[in-house]
Amino acid sequence: MVVYIDILLIENFIINLFLLLITLKALRYKYYKSIYIAALFGALYTLIIFMDNKILVSLPFKIIVVLLMIIISTKNLKIIKVLKSSVVFILMSFTLCGFTFAFSMIDNSNSIFEKFSINKYSIKYLIISVMILYIVSVRVTEYLRDRNLLNNFIYDIEIFNGKKSIFIKGLLDTGNALREPVTNLPCIIVESDFFNDLELNSNNEFLIPYSTIGEDGLLKGFKSKDIRIRGEDKKWRNVEVILCECKNKLSKENDFNALLSRGVI
Template sequence: MKVYVDVIILENFIINLFLITITLQTVRIKFSFVRASLGSILGAFYTLLYFFPSLSVVVSLPVKLLIPLIMIYITIGKLNCLVLLKSSGVFLLWSILLCGFIFAFSLMNNPYDLFSAFTLKNIYLKYMLLALMIIYVFAYRTIIFIRDRKSLTDFFYEIEFSDNSKKFRVKAFLDSGNELTEPATTLPVILINKNYLEGFSEVGKGSLIVPYKVINGGKGSLEGFRMNQIKLYKDDKLISTKDAVICLCKDQFSPYDDYGALLSRGVL
């Protein structure tokens, strides 16, 4: 009998990824698609051990029950025993349900009788199920991505200010937990990526030092300058005009380049 290792790994990877997705959906735990893929790869390679009779201990029942737990741990990245046991149990239940579903459809598509062994000949159903699993996983990830992006757009604004004769308009994100202010003037601080202010000159604006402290206890300071009459827009509608302190940064705030500035709550 010929065994195609690449096919076995690919098929089991798809099945494991599907099972991890519906398992963590069931227990309502958010997870990373990359980490889920790593857990699925582990499960796929574990399947190859069944082809080595000398490794029968590794494929014994206790180890079989341990593998889903490790896969879930890799996916969620949290060592919470209760959550891991609960998720692993749900994973096993979904696995049993999936096996029963596949076997039931196999009986309908392959002739059999009570006096002979059951032989699986028509395997087109397998590819159909694998295709449905792929569609489900990617559809789920797409829906999550669109939903998260939609929730982010509620915090998108635009700021506009002038530098002598030149106007700058930058899309900004309202960081609701950010209360950064300049201590001397008590003005709110706006962080802007330098790449969005091409041609902007800081000469003659005066320098202000803005100290900050992050959650992990780290401290630092930013150099900024006061900018008057900054206009704040939401959906092209002018909301307010305020003075603020602008600090220029080299860091990119959005991995998708959606916005180039961070607003503190004081801007509103």
Template sequence: MTIYLDVIWLLNFSIDFMLLWLTSVILKRKITFVRLMIGAFFGSLYVLMLFLESSLVYHPIVKFIYSVFIIYCTFGYKRFGSFVQGLFMFYFASFITGGGIFGIHFFLQTEAEIMNGVLTTQSTGMGDPVSWLFVILMVPVMLYFTKRRVGDIEIRKLRYDQIMNFELRIETTILKGQGLLDSGNQLHEPISKTPVMILDLTVFKNDLPEEVISHATSLENIGEVVDEENPWIDRMKIIPYRAVGSNHQFLMGVKADHMAIWSEGVKYETKNVIVGLSFTNVSGEGDYQAILHPKMLSHASVTSSAS
């Protein structure tokens, strides 16, 4: 069997380079192109060691020590915690990328066949051609996929960090749920300048008086309030707002008696809030049922905290 060592080395060098680049992207560390080249080159030299007549190079401890030097060549050493984080993120990127390629390859594998009851495969000196094609084409794809998924996780984590439990009281009605604290929400009642939160009526419409829902529906559909009895008529406000790509619109608001919000074990309470009633689903995934105003926290009183 002919082994093309130069091709194997070049492939490993390219893969190591992309894995180290992905590691730096995930960790948000600025690494020069030269450092990436040095780290990838040092990592690719391990291929040459595999041809030594020694079982020591296959030992997990030797592999781990070698990966430590790869990270040192690429990122250097500043703090122990930072160095360990880079090392394990390198392993994470390697396992995700390699595992994805391995799984896809064997999912689509067609060169295996049964001969005399034995599963056999075919290969050449450069390895299975399908496997080489997958390695060459799928490594960039898996790197891109991993980068995107990590980015989505970070965004989702940031969003969940801003999701808070709330309890809203309007007369005898108590509504509980989760709200997203949105710094982009700058909606105020025009006269009193009271901050306005947005409540998803697709979730809470059965918890509010029918007359209130009817008023909110008429304002949203025909732009005016129907003339009928309403137990909360003295609380109701008309909130003008403007969405992107649309003209001025109006939102029905209700003055709340009390609002409690829990954030990181701290309870905030305020009475300075108007609840905007919207039939628009504020969260397509159902992660939260309201959009909170940032001033609701800044103007609230801290009544309890985690010990």
């Protein structure tokens, strides 16, 4: 029998990813993009069939591989959750094996007086296609849900700068209560690139103390009345805030370039 390693790895990657998704979805556990690494790790493990090593093919070692796949997917080291996920993963695997074996009996004749062998399995690719469809639909659904949730907290910000207006996108950070202590005005943190286009008056400069987990310091800010924001209601309203400069990129995907404290809203 001829075995194509690339096809073997691709098929096992899809199956592992499918099993990991339905396992973690069933348990409602959070998983990360590392789930693809876990699925690939499980696929690479199938290459041990070409090795004559009884330890690697033993049941304890297989269980260790499952545990590692769960840990990689969830980035969780809590023993109870890892063991629970692993048990459900193994049960899902057994169910899938029984399901696929039942279909293999349809494609191959069998008799109680002869040994059973699988010579053809035409429905295999149909099953794999269903798995791919499930994986894609889950990913698309999660992406659309995350985008929709993000859009609910995105605000349009217009900053008047003399004869010029600057438009940026701001994310409402509900856990951010940053205010300038003297004026008690809320703050909008803006990426430093946009400050290059602003003509700011040094007389309105403030130093705002801030504190986060493991870090504290001072933010340079400027008072401005020529700012208005627009949310879901599509109505512009003027706000009096302190603009604070941020040297870091706030969004890798460039979805927003500013952070609004809840006091702005």
